[in-house]
Amino acid sequence: xxxxxxxxxxxxxxxxxxxxxxxxxxxxxxxxxxxxxxxxxxxxxxxxxxxxxxxxxxxxxxxxxxxxxxxxxxxxxxxxxxxxxxxxxxxxxxxxxxxxxxxxxxxxxxxxxxxxxxxxxxxxxxxxxxxxxxxxxxxxxxxxxxxxxxxxxxxxxxxxxxxxxxxxxxxxxxxxxxxxxxxxxxxxxxxxxxxxxxxxxxxxxxxxxxxxxxxxxxxxxxxxxxxxxxxxxxxxxxxxxxxxxxxxxxxxxxxxxxxxxxxxxxxxxxxxxxxxxxxxxxxxxxxxxxxxxxxxxxxxxxxxxxxxxxxxxxxxxxxxxxxxxxxxxxxxxxxxxxxxxxxxxxxxxxxxxxxxxxxxxxxxxxxxxxxxxxxxxxxxxxxxxxxxxxxxxxxxxxxxxxxxxxxxxxxxxxxxxxxxxxxxxxxxxxxxxxxxxxxxxxxxxxxxxxxxxxxxxxxxxxxxxxxxxxxxxxxxxxxxxxxxxxxxxxxxxxxxxxxxxxxxxxxxxxxxxxxxxxxxxxxxxxxxxxxxxxxxxxxxxxxxxxxxxxxxxxxxxxxxxxxxxxxxxxxxxxxxxxxxxxxxxxxxxxxxxxxxxxxxxxxxxxxxxxxxxxxxxxxxxxxxxxxxxx
Numbered sequence: 001x002x003x004x005x006x007x008x009x010x011x012x013x014x015x016x017x018x019x020x021x022x023x024x025x026x027x028x029x030x031x032x033x034x035x036x037x038x039x040x041x042x043x044x045x046x047x048x049x050x051x052x053x054x055x056x057x058x059x060x061x062x063x064x065x066x067x068x069x070x071x072x073x074x075x076x077x078x079x080x081x082x083x084x085x086x087x088x089x090x091x092x093x094x095x096x097x098x099x100x101x102x103x104x105x106x107x108x109x110x111x112x113x114x115x116x117x118x119x120x121x122x123x124x125x126x127x128x129x130x131x132x133x134x135x136x137x138x139x140x141x142x143x144x145x146x147x148x149x150x151x152x153x154x155x156x157x158x159x160x161x162x163x164x165x166x167x168x169x170x171x172x173x174x175x176x177x178x179x180x181x182x183x184x185x186x187x188x189x190x191x192x193x194x195x196x197x198x199x200x201x202x203x204x205x206x207x208x209x210x211x212x213x214x215x216x217x218x219x220x221x222x223x224x225x226x227x228x229x230x231x232x233x234x235x236x237x238x239x240x241x242x243x244x245x246x247x248x249x250x251x252x253x254x255x256x257x258x259x260x261x262x263x264x265x266x267x268x269x270x271x272x273x274x275x276x277x278x279x280x281x282x283x284x285x286x287x288x289x290x291x292x293x294x295x296x297x298x299x300x301x302x303x304x305x306x307x308x309x310x311x312x313x314x315x316x317x318x319x320x321x322x323x324x325x326x327x328x329x330x331x332x333x334x335x336x337x338x339x340x341x342x343x344x345x346x347x348x349x350x351x352x353x354x355x356x357x358x359x360x361x362x363x364x365x366x367x368x369x370x371x372x373x374x375x376x377x378x379x380x381x382x383x384x385x386x387x388x389x390x391x392x393x394x395x396x397x398x399x400x401x402x403x404x405x406x407x408x409x410x411x412x413x414x415x416x417x418x419x420x421x422x423x424x425x426x427x428x429x430x431x432x433x434x435x436x437x438x439x440x441x442x443x444x445x446x447x448x449x450x451x452x453x454x455x456x457x458x459x460x461x462x463x464x465x466x467x468x469x470x471x472x473x474x475x476x477x478x479x480x481x482x483x484x485x486x487x488x489x490x491x492x493x494x495x496x497x498x499x500x501x502x503x504x505x506x507x508x509x510x511x512x513x514x515x516x517x518x519x520x521x522x523x524x525x526x527x528x529x530x531x532x533x534x535x536x537x538x539x540x541x542x543x544x545x546x547x548x549x550x551x552x553x554x555x556x557x558x559x560x561x562x563x564x565x566x567x568x569x570x571x572x573x574x575x576x577x578x579x580x581x582x583x584x585x586x587x588x589x590x591x592x593x594x595x596x597x598x599x600x601x602x603x604x605x606x607x608x609x610x611x612x613x614x615x616x617x618x619x620x621x622x623x624x625x626x627x628x629x630x
Contacts, residue, residue, distance in 0.1 A: 001111045003084055006032050007050035010069065012039045012062055015054060015088060017241035018118045018128040039065050042072075046079045057087030057112065058143050063095040067102035074107070083108040089115045089147065116151030117607060120242060121277055123595070124588060125607045127151060128241070132609035133215060133582045134620030136171060137437040144609045145171060148580060149178035152210070152607075155576075157186070160204030161544040162576070166503055166524045169214020169537035171580045176212060176540065187547055202546045208573035208602055211503055215581025217461055217536045218495040219439060223399040223614045224364050225357075226586040228488050229293050230286035232347050233275065234585050234613050242276040251342040255335060273339060281336045287589035289479040289487050290351070293344050297337070304333055356388055363396055368492050369473050370464065373404045377411060381418065390423045394430075394618045398439040403463045406443035426627045433621035461495070465534035470498045471512040484512075485590040497590040499535070500577055502528045504598060574603045582612035 009028065011019070016038070025036065037044040039055055039062065051073065055062040070083055083104075087095055091112040099105040117125040129135075132144035152175075156162060161183070165176050187201055215222075226235050237244045248269045277283040281300055285293055307330060351357045360383070363376045380396050397415055401407055407415070416431055434440035438460060467473060472493050474486040485501075486493040501509050506527055524541030525532055532539050577591060588606055595604035 001084060001086065001109065003050050003052060003082075004032075005050055006034050006048050007052055008035045008037065008044060008048045009033050010037045010039050010044045010051065010053045010066075012055040014128070014130055015056065017243075018115075018126075019054075021118060021120070021241055039069070042069060044069055044073065046073060046076050046081070049079060050082050050084070052084045052086065054086045054088065054113075057090050057092045057095050058147070060094050060098060063098040064102075067099055067104055070104045070108065071102060074104075085110045086113050087111075088113045089150070114150075114154075116147065116154060120611070123592065123604065123606055125605065126611060127609045129609045131620070132580075133612055133617055136581050137216065137439075138433055138620055142171075142174065145175050145580060146178060148175055148578065148607075148609060149182055152179060152578070153182045153186070155207075156183070156204075159206055160202055161546075162207055162210040163203040164209040164523065164541065164543050165212065166209055166541045167212035167214070168499055168525075168532065168535060168539055169212070169217040169580070171216060171537075172212035172214040172578075173538040173540060175578070175580055176542065180542075183544075203544060206573060208575050209503075210576045210578060211500055212578045212580060213496050213499055214537055215496075215579060215583075217499070219460070219617075220368065220399055220402040220463065221494040221496055221587060222582070222584050222612060222617050223395045223402065224368065224489060224492065225361055226488075226584055226613065227289055227291075227490055228286065228586045228589045229288055229290050229344075230275070230589065231488075231584065231586040231613075232290050232351065233343065234611075235615070236347060236350055239275060239585070239611075242274060244273050244275055245270045246273050246343065247271075250346045251339045273343075279336050281333065281340055285340060286585075287488075287592055289482070289490060290344075290347065291479050291490070295480070297341055297344060300333075301337060301341075304330065304337060356383065356386065356392075359383065360388075360392060360396065364399060365491060367396075367399055367403055368463075370403075370467055373400045373407070374411065376400070380415070384418050384422050387422070390419070390427070390622070391615045391618050393419065394434065394440075394622075395614045398434065398618060401440050402460060405460070405462065405464075406441040409442045412440075412442045424626060426623045426625055429623040430621055433623075434618070437621060439618070439621070461536045462534040463495075466495070466531055469513050469531045470495070470502075470509070472498065482593065485593050487593075488586045488590045494587050494590050495535075496579070496583070496587055497594065499532075500591065501594060502532075504575065504594065504602075504604075572600075572602055574605050576605045576607055579606075579608040582610045582617075583608040584613055585611060 025033075028036070034048050035045075039053065042065070044051065053066045053069075055066055057063075066085060073081055073083075085099070085108050087110070089112065091110060096105065096110075099108065099110075116127060118128050120126050127144065127147055129144045129147065135141040135144055152162075156179075162179075165179065167173060167176055183201065226232060230239070233239060233244060237246055248271050251271055251273060253269075254271055275282055275286070281297075284300070285296055288296060359379055363379050366376055367373060376396075380393065383396070384393055397407070406412075419427055419431070431440065463472070470493075472495060473491060474484060474493065475491070477484065477486050477491055479487050479490065484493065485497050488494065498509070502525060506522060510527070525539055529539075579587075583606070588611075591604060591606055598604065
């Protein structure tokens with residue numbers, strides 16, 4: 001689609017962040033964009049003849065909003081408009097129907113932007129589907145699985161088939177089935193169109209395997225408070241597409257801006273901070289346990305001070321010139337250090353110096369370690385009486401339910417009563433939604449729906465049975481120089497990443513917790529079949545092969561080609577790990593730790609439907625309305 005001349009852009013809010021990762025407003029201006037409006041604000045004006053709408057094609061509500069705004073602008077006869085609608089990532093029948101029924105389909109130019117995976121970092125790709133967890137578990141909407149399959153098919157068509165697909169969980173199984181169905185459809189299309197290349201339908205020479213992990217198999221990990229530096233920033237401030245809005249009282253004003261030094265002004269003003277690997281200091285800090293952050297900051301500050309002092313020992317003009325050339329980099333590092341120190345101090349204030357935070361962390365660690373859940377109920381009741389945030393209380397109750405196979409009916413009824421009294425009766429709907437998502441259950445079944453005893457599939461993952469075999473709890477963890485992924489939670493190894501280790505690091509897991517003794521050359525879940533019976537959902541391993549003898553020859557040709565391209569010294573393949581339903585920053589840190597251990601043998605690329613945390617998980621069920629207000 002090419003729209004000449006000046007134009008206004010109306011964009012859905014949830015797309016602004018992902019698109020902002022790879023295109024800036026200044027670039028849009030170069031291509032004729034005059035103003036940018038958010039679709040949800042319904043405030044686009046008539047200042048330009050050309051108006052472009054950019055919205056998700058999966059949501060009927062967005063199509064209705066687009067149609068309404070087009071009709072409103074058409075009523076304004078002062079300017080004849082030309083409308084263009086771009087649906088992301090695809091054009092759907094529902095959106096077409098809505099535009100048609102509104103009587104505007106014939107007045108707009110409609111196209112699709114096939115935007116699926118968006119790079120958050122070099123090793124992290126996200127579909128940026130913010131509602132994927134709630135869609136899958138609460139609304140039972142499988143759209144995110146379909147979009148994940150579409151995105152993965154794009155990768156297969158470019159790099160070749162995933163030679164092996166390994167997965168755990170029912171949603172993971174559905175994703176694999178969709179991939180095989182899409183492959184069959186693509187093969188049928190190629191069979192009828194000889195002009196299309198079949199190179200995409202042979203196994204890849206650069207990808208080793210695809211591992212799919214369903215969020216539903218490990219609901220406990222995101223409910224825990226993240227303890228990595230990046231994880232805590234997400235917990236306390238929220239990270240959206242590598243950016244966080246932080247009060248200027250914490251990180252200082254933007255350099256060069258006019259400063260209002262009054263405390264109230266600083267407190268009310270926020271600054272957008274970039275949080276990615278472009279900041280060298282942040283790249284060093286983000287995956288570390290927060291307990292080690294001050295040591296790293298101190299080390300960085302001393303190094304920066306030493307570099308600055310080098311100007312005093314410069315004896316020649318060439319040495320002085322080198323220092324002057326490096327000065328902008330030093331100033332950038334100094335600004336980064338100021339920001340990270342401010343963040344670290346505020347995080348410390350909200351965590352180490354907070355009685356509620358310490359209490360919550362103690363309860364969480366006791367629950368995952370297998371302590372008697374009833375021994376933690378007094379602490380949870382105390383938090384309710386102290387008016388702790390609702391999400392904090394719900395996360396603890398959901399954590400107990402997940403790791404203990406539910407709460408006793410008597411205890412569950414008691415906590416429901418306390419929550420309704422303390423936070424409002426609208427949360428009858430919240431508690432019902434949590435039960436529907438199987439985050440909060442009784443040990444005898446669903447109390448709201450009056451069902452019979454819970455079935456094994458509804459019971460979820462049996463943490464008591466896998467805690468020891470998979471060494472989910474380590475008594476001694478070296479946070480300064482970690483040797484296990486358990487450092488990210490100071491004692492707990494995320495189950496989701498332990499599952500990845502079951503595939504990639506069999507000998508290591510066997511050394512931690514015999515008796516399983518699988519060979520390092522064994523494929524898939526081999527050696528851990530008995531343990532995985534206690535983890536919720538389907539378990540599968542499936543190989544993909546070329547379709548025909550001619551394709552087999554193409555495989556050999558491709559392998560020879562890629563072998564020449566890579567050279568003898570660089571034959572590492574990529575393992576793609578796909579999280580269906582979301583992944584936390586702390587799990588990303590743990591997987592990066594595994595990747596570092598495996599860097600001599602393979603690369604690890606993390607893919608996800610979205611990056612989430614415990615508040616967002618539980619928040620998907622929280623009722624926003626208030627029964628007490630009309």
